[in-house]
Structure formats: C-alpha cells, structure tokens
Amino acid sequence: xxxxxxxxxxxxxxxxxxxxxxxxxxxxxxxxxxxxxxxxxxxxxxxxxxxxxxxxxxxxxxxxxxxxxxxxxxxxxxxxxxxxxxxxxxxxxxxxxxxxxxxxxxxxxxxxxxxxxxxxxxxxxxxxxxxxxxxxxxxxxxxxxxxxxxxxxxxxxxxxxxxxxxxxxxxxxxxxxxxxxxxxxxxxxxxxxxxxxxxxxxxxxxxxxxxxxxxxxxxxxxxxxxxxxxxxxxxxxxxxxxxxxxxxxxxxxxxxxxxxxxxxxxxxxxxxxxxxxxxxxxxxxxxxxxxxxxxxxxxxxxxxxxxxxxxxxxxxxxxxxxxxxxxxxxxxxxxxxxxxxxxxxxxxxxxxxxxxxxxxxxxxxxxxxxxxxxxxxxxxxxxxxxxxxxxxxxxxxxxxxxxxxxx
Amino acid sequence: xxxxxxxxxxxxxxxxxxxxxxxxxxxxxxxxxxxxxxxxxxxxxxxxxxxxxxxxxxxxxxxxxxxxxxxxxxxxxxxxxxxxxxxxxxxxxxxxxxxxxxxxxxxxxxxxxxxxxxxxxxxxxxxxxxxxxxxxxxxxxxxxxxxxxxxxxxxxxxxxxxxxxxxxxxxxxxxxxxxxxxxxxxxxxxxxxxxxxxxxxxxxxxxxxxxxxxxxxxxxxxxxxxxxxxxxxxxxxxxxxxxxxxxxxxxxxxxxxxxxxxxxxxxxxxxxxxxxxxxxxxxxxxxxxxxxxxxxxxxxxxxxxxxxxxxxxxxxxxxxxxxxxxxxxxxxxxxxxxxxxxxxxxxxxxxxxxxxxxxxx
Numbered sequence: 001x002x003x004x005x006x007x008x009x010x011x012x013x014x015x016x017x018x019x020x021x022x023x024x025x026x027x028x029x030x031x032x033x034x035x036x037x038x039x040x041x042x043x044x045x046x047x048x049x050x051x052x053x054x055x056x057x058x059x060x061x062x063x064x065x066x067x068x069x070x071x072x073x074x075x076x077x078x079x080x081x082x083x084x085x086x087x088x089x090x091x092x093x094x095x096x097x098x099x100x101x102x103x104x105x106x107x108x109x110x111x112x113x114x115x116x117x118x119x120x121x122x123x124x125x126x127x128x129x130x131x132x133x134x135x136x137x138x139x140x141x142x143x144x145x146x147x148x149x150x151x152x153x154x155x156x157x158x159x160x161x162x163x164x165x166x167x168x169x170x171x172x173x174x175x176x177x178x179x180x181x182x183x184x185x186x187x188x189x190x191x192x193x194x195x196x197x198x199x200x201x202x203x204x205x206x207x208x209x210x211x212x213x214x215x216x217x218x219x220x221x222x223x224x225x226x227x228x229x230x231x232x233x234x235x236x237x238x239x240x241x242x243x244x245x246x247x248x249x250x251x252x253x254x255x256x257x258x259x260x261x262x263x264x265x266x267x268x269x270x271x272x273x274x275x276x277x278x279x280x281x282x283x284x285x286x287x288x289x290x291x292x293x294x295x296x297x298x299x300x301x302x303x304x305x306x307x308x309x310x311x312x313x314x315x316x317x318x319x320x321x322x323x324x325x326x327x328x329x330x331x332x333x334x335x336x337x338x339x340x341x342x343x344x345x346x347x348x349x350x351x352x353x354x355x356x357x358x359x360x361x362x363x364x365x366x367x368x369x370x371x372x373x374x375x376x377x378x379x380x381x382x383x384x385x386x387x388x389x390x391x392x393x394x395x396x397x398x399x400x401x402x403x404x405x406x407x
Numbered sequence: 408x409x410x411x412x413x414x415x416x417x418x419x420x421x422x423x424x425x426x427x428x429x430x431x432x433x434x435x436x437x438x439x440x441x442x443x444x445x446x447x448x449x450x451x452x453x454x455x456x457x458x459x460x461x462x463x464x465x466x467x468x469x470x471x472x473x474x475x476x477x478x479x480x481x482x483x484x485x486x487x488x489x490x491x492x493x494x495x496x497x498x499x500x501x502x503x504x505x506x507x508x509x510x511x512x513x514x515x516x517x518x519x520x521x522x523x524x525x526x527x528x529x530x531x532x533x534x535x536x537x538x539x540x541x542x543x544x545x546x547x548x549x550x551x552x553x554x555x556x557x558x559x560x561x562x563x564x565x566x567x568x569x570x571x572x573x574x575x576x577x578x579x580x581x582x583x584x585x586x587x588x589x590x591x592x593x594x595x596x597x598x599x600x601x602x603x604x605x606x607x608x609x610x611x612x613x614x615x616x617x618x619x620x621x622x623x624x625x626x627x628x629x630x631x632x633x634x635x636x637x638x639x640x641x642x643x644x645x646x647x648x649x650x651x652x653x654x655x656x657x658x659x660x661x662x663x664x665x666x667x668x669x670x671x672x673x674x675x676x677x678x679x680x681x682x683x684x685x686x687x688x689x690x691x692x693x694x695x696x697x698x699x700x701x702x703x704x705x706x707x708x709x710x711x712x713x714x715x716x717x718x719x720x721x722x723x724x725x726x727x728x729x730x731x732x733x734x735x736x737x738x739x740x741x742x743x744x745x746x747x748x749x750x751x752x753x754x755x756x757x758x759x760x761x762x763x764x765x766x767x768x
Contacts, residue, residue: 302492304492305492307488308553310459311459311479312505312506313506313510314480314505326494326496327496
C-alpha cells in the first residue's frame with residue numbers, strides 16, 4: 001500500500017514539478033531577464049522568444065546528457081582502465097587486446113555476424129511475404145493479427161515459450177517439446193525423407209537459384225549506373241556468390257547427413273545450429289513488426305502503377321519485385337535497419353535459453369557476463385564499446401532513411 | 408491500326424448492373440471519345456477494353472479476334488492513365504523502356520524505340536530524370552511516350568488532361584490532335600467528361616448515360632441532330648433550352664404552341680396523327696435572336712453575363728419550367744429587367760416527345 005501511495009506521490013510531484021518549472025522559468029524570462037517594457041521592449045520580446053525553445057529543451061537535454069551521453073564517455077574511460085582493488089589504472093588498449101584474444105569473444109562476434117545476416121533478412125522477407133499475401137484476402141486481417149501477436153510478448157516470455165518447444169524427454173517418455181514430438185515421428189521412411197531431405201535440398205537449391213538469378217541481373221546491368229552503383233553491384237555480387245556457396249554446401253550437407261532417427265534431440269546443444277534455434281525466436285517476434293509497417297507501405301503504392309505494369313506485360317512476380325518493392329524500398333531499409341539494431345543488442349533470448357553456452361554467445365551477453373558475473377569492468381566496457389561501434393552506423397542510416405521517408 | 412467491335416457488352420458487379428447492351432463498331436484510324444456524366448461507366452468501358460476489368464457478358468474483338476479472355480498485355484493496346492501512373496523509381500528512359508524489357512527486346516531495339524518516342528514528344532533532354540523532377544505536362548508526355556514505344560494497335564486515354572491546368576490542357580489537347588495526325592492509322596479511344604475535348608478531338612463521340620449508349624456520331628451530328636434530350640442538353644454550353652408545348656400544325660413543317668405563350672415553326676416533318684401531341688421544343692441559346700416579328704419566346708431578362716464576344720441572357724423563370732438562356736453575339740447593354748422577344752430559324756429547332764427526338768422516328 002505504501003508503495004502504491006509512493007508511486008502516486010511521485011506522479012503528482014513529477015507532474016507538478018514539470019508545470020512549476022515551465023511556469024517559473026517562463027516567468028523569469030519574461031519578467032526579469034527580458035521584460036517586455038522599457039526602451040528595448042521589442043528587442044527583449046525577440047530575445048525571449050529565441051531563448052524559449054531552449055528553456056523547454058533544457059530538462060530533456062540534461063536528462064539525456066546525464067543518463068546517455070555521460071555513460072558513453074564513462075564506459076569509454078572504463079574500457080581504457082583496469083580496476084585494481086577499487087582503483088582505476090590506465091592501461092590503454094590492453095582490455096581490447098585481452099578481449100580479442102579470448103575465444104569466447106571471437107565466438108560472440110561470429111555469432112552476432114550470423115544473427116545480423118539471418119534475422120533481419122528473414123524477418124523482413126517473411127514480413128514482406130505476409131504483407132503481400134494477406135493484402136487481398138478476406139481473412140487477411142485475422143492472419144495479420146495472428147502474425148502480429150508475438151510482438152506483444154516480451155523477449156524473456158518468448159524464450160520460455162520456445163524453450164518448451166525445444167524441450168527434450170527420454171526416448172521412452174512422451175515428448176512435451178513440440179519439435180521433438182515431431183522429430184520422433186520421423187522414422188527414415190518415405191515422408192521423413194521427403195520432409196527432412198528433399199524439402200530442405202529443394203529450398204536451399206531454390207534460394208541459391210534465386211540469388212544466382214539476382215547475380216545474373218546485376219552482371220547484365222553492370223554497365224548502367226555510376227561508379228558507386230558499380231561498387232555496390234560488385235559488393236552485392238561477391239556477397240551473393242558467397243551465399244550461393246553456403247546454400248549449396250548446406251544442401252549437400254542436408255542430402256548426405258546421417259540423421260539420428262528415433263533419438264530425441266537436445267536442440268539447444270547442437271553446436272552452431274543451436275544459434276538458428278535461438279534466432280527463430282527473434283524472427284518470430286520481429287516478423288509481425290516488419291509485416292505491419294510493410295503492409296502499410298504496400299497499401300501506399302499507387303494502384304495505377306500496378307495496372308500500368310499489367311498493361312506493360314509484367315507478370316505478378318515482376319510487378320512485385322520491379323514495381324512494388326522498389327517503391328517501398330525506403331520503408332524496407334527502415335524496417336531492416338531497425339531490426340538490425342534490435343539484433344545487435346540481443347541479450348534476453350540468449351540469456352534465458354542457453355546463457356551463451358554451447359557456442360551461442362553473443363556480444364551483449366558477453367558484456368553482461370564480463371561486467372556483472374566476472375566483475376571485469378575493463379573488458380566488459382570494451383565489449384560495450386564494440387557494440388556501440390557496430391550499432392552507430394546502422395542507427396545513422398536508419399534515422400536518415402526514416403527522415404527521408406517522412407519527407 | 409485495328410477495327411474493334413463490341414457486341415452486347417455488359418458489366419455488372421454482383422447484382423449491380425453498370426453497363427449493358429453496348430454495341431459499337433470502331434474503324435481503324437478513328438479517334439473515339441467516350442463522354443458522359445460522372446458514374447456513367449465510361450472509364451469502366453475503357454478498362455474493359457484494356458482488360459483491367461472483366462467483361463461480364465457479350466463479345467469484344469480486335470481485328471476479328473475475340474479479346475474477352477486475352478490478357479491485357481497481349482491485346483495490342485496501350486493506355487494513358489489519368490494520374491499518368493509513371494513508375495516513380497525509374498527514370499524517364501526506364502519508364503518508357505519497361506514494357507520492351509519485359510517483352511525481351513534487345514538493348515539496341517529498346518534504345519531506338521525510346522529515342523524515337525522521346526524525339527516525337529520533345530523529351531530527349533529529360534530522359535535521365537526521375538518523374539518527380541518533371542512538370543505536369545512533361546509527365547503527361549512521358550505517359551504518352553510509354554504508350555508510343557510499344558507501337559500498339561489501339562491507344563486508350565483515360566481523362567489524360569484532367570490533372571493539368573487550363574492553359575496546359577489546351578496546349579496538350581492540340582498536341583494529342585497533332586499526334587493523331589502523325590499516326591493516321593492508329594485507333595484511339597479517349598475518355599473525358601470535358602465536352603470541349605470531345606468536340607475538338609473526336610472523329611466520333613459516344614455519349615454514355617444510364618448504363619448504356621445514348622448516341623454515337625460525329626461531333627456535328629450530335630450537335631445538330633441529337634437523338635434525345637439528354638444528348639441535346641449534354642452537348643453545347645450553355646445547355647439547350649427545353650420549353651414544353653403542343654403540336655398545333657403538321658406537315659413538312661411543324662407548328663408548336665408553347666406553354667410560355669409563343670408560337671414556333673420547326674423544319675421537322677410530322678403526320679396528321681401527331682396533331683395535339685405534347686412535345687418539348689429544344690432551341691440552343693446561340694440560335695436565339697432578337698426579333699420584331701412573331702416571337703418564339705418573350706421574357707424579362709433577370710441576369711446578363713457579358714463576355715465580350717457574346718452576351719448571355721438569363722430569363723426569369725416561368726412557372727415550373729427550366730430557366731431559358733439566350734446567347735447573343737457581341738455586346739448588349741441595358742437589357743437587364745427589360746422584356747426581350749426572341750425567335751429562331753425553324754431549321755435550328757428540335758422537337759422531343761417523351762425525351763426522344765422526332766427526327767429519329
């Protein structure tokens with residue numbers, strides 16, 4: 001009861017404080033500093049109006065400076081020092097050197113990289129797909145609500161749900177984990193071959209073919225565009241070629257792997273692949289976000305341009321990829337970068353599901369463990385700086401694209 | 408470069424009938440204009456020809472080939488949209504080249520076609536710009552260019568000038584007329600609600616109203632011999648005056664006694680059986696002239712509008728009848744609140760019974 005009362009009191013005091021601040025500071029400005037009378041009345045009014053915005057900004061600037069800007073510099077400073085029994089000793093880049101020497105850090109860098117490629121791409125792609133497919137059908141809005149619903153679940157809540165999905169019981173017992181329950185149905189017969197071998201191979205080869213087609217289009221149009229266009233296309237071709245190689249080698253792996261049928265799997269303990277089981281959680285959470293934003297953007301594409309494309313002979317795929325998607329490219333970039341930033345900060349899911357064990361470490365969790373488990377402020381702060389370094393350019397791009405969209 | 412035939416074409420959305428019994432033969436090289444009030448289905452008919460709307464019933468063919476189920480791109484048509492519908496993310500060149508790229512033409516063919524169209528439309532300096540960097544008139548020309556490069560048999564225009572300001576509209580109207588001159592073999596279908604565009608551009612006008620065709624004919628046919636009261640009032644501005652009356656004399660010329668008191672002779676033959684028939688007498692404001700002889704209409708001028716080249720006289724309403732308007736050439740002052748006696752050449756008088764012209768019986 002006292003806590004509720006305290007909370008209420010805080011609200012009252014806070015709101016009253018705000019009102020009091022604006023009232024008193026404006027009074028000070030108008031009556032004392034630049035009074036609107038005397039020989040300089042007009043000049044004083046102009047000066048007061050020049051100052052007024054800063055009066056309003058002042059509390060926010062102070063709060064942000066105190067809680068955002070100062071910690072950044074403090075962290076930077078901490079990352080350059082070592083904590084020797086309560087005393088800070090300047091050690092230069094030693095912490096960074098130590099950190100880059102640690103296998104666990106390199107592992108989290110690698111994992112973050114994979115997260116960075118897979119999650120924004122998958123979320124945006126699924127979101128775009130869902131937005132387009134639910135656009136014209138009668139129960140589309142129902143489907144959209146279902147896809148959007150995970151957005152309301154906290155990361156930790158979602159992790160608990162998915163931990164249950166990945167749960168494992170001994171072979172004789174009924175499997176309460178959805179994935180193992182499905183897995184135990186597979187017996188190496190026709191259907192399990194179809195679903196576990198043929199389907200993944202077809203999907204992966206399909207993806208590789210799609211990327212190859214994209215590569216061919218880039219190479220064909222290489223002459224178009226300026227120097228930056230050429231550089232971008234060149235980079236795109238390199239990344240695409242690498243992705244084709246990965247997809248094909250995975251397809252080969254899926255085709256040749258000996259699958260341990262009939263044995264319940266510890267999904268979160270399969271090295272490397274367990275990362276993807278964690279990513280599934282975030283993709284599940286973020287697809288709804290991508291879908292809602294992209295759906296609104298797709299609705300904004302003028303119907304006439306689609307009709308003109310139909311008359312020009314474009315098929316549904318060409319209409320989607322050459323008419324609709326380019327027109328919402330700005331929104332796609334905003335969605336992509338927003339999810340990318342979320343991914344770079346991902347912590348809760350890994351913390352709640354594996355704790356970073358079995359090669360699933362990510363930067364944010366690494367930082368947490370260094371700072372609060374190992375109480376190594378130096379290395380912890382250094383890893384925080386690395387995250388900041390990675391997020392900043394994407395954040396800038398995100399804000400830039402979002403502002404461009406709003407214009 | 409094609410003949411188009413519409414036979415009993417109809418369109419309905421579920422239970423709602425939008426268009427029915429559309430029969431139309433369009434010859435190669437014609438410029439057909441669909442006019443009609445808002446919601447008469449003129450754009451729907453155009454979109455059915457384009458293939459953007461399904462034809463509910465009837466047959467539509469181009470050059471003898473039934474087109475009902477042929478996809479839009481294979482009908483040999485190109486369309487210019489009201490909002491231009493340019494692809495905002497493509498340059499002018501790419502906008503015009505898109506259809507050809509989809510069709511798998513070679514780079515050289517595409518460049519040649521685009522350059523030629525750009526030259527015709529004076530767009531060459533703008534080829535590398537995005538649509539947003541163009542003026543309204545230039546965008547309109549890009550939209551036309553996108554149609555030209557495909558070298559279609561039929562051009563479709565959906566109110567192409569309605570987004571332009573008045574001066575630009577007149578200029579672009581002339582450009583379209585010149586474009587038609589330059590391509591005498593191509594067939595064009597043009598939708599508008601602006602009768603000036605219809606009268607100036609069309610080789611034939613199709614007036615649509617009430618879910619069907621009211622009349623098809625050359626602009627002068629529609630002006631001089633409207634088939635019904637709707638067409639009579641839709642073509643011409645201000646609209647034709649309709650004054651109720653009764654036939655009192657028949658023969659090679661018809662004598663009509665008007666409820667407003669006047670007597671009029673019309674150069675329309677009638678039979679003895681028509682004696683006493685209730686008719687609406689139609690006379691265009693520009694066909695009325697002041698007279699000292701037997702007046703067709705006498706009334707007090709309520710309002711005058713002086714435009715310099717003509718003066719419009721609006722007469723006081725008489726009973727239930729619509730307001731009578733006269734358009735006198737030149738400048739007339741001091742007519743306000745005066746009684747004016749008007750007459751018209753019998754050859755310029757129209758007679759309608761039950762809304763239909765007595766000329767077409």
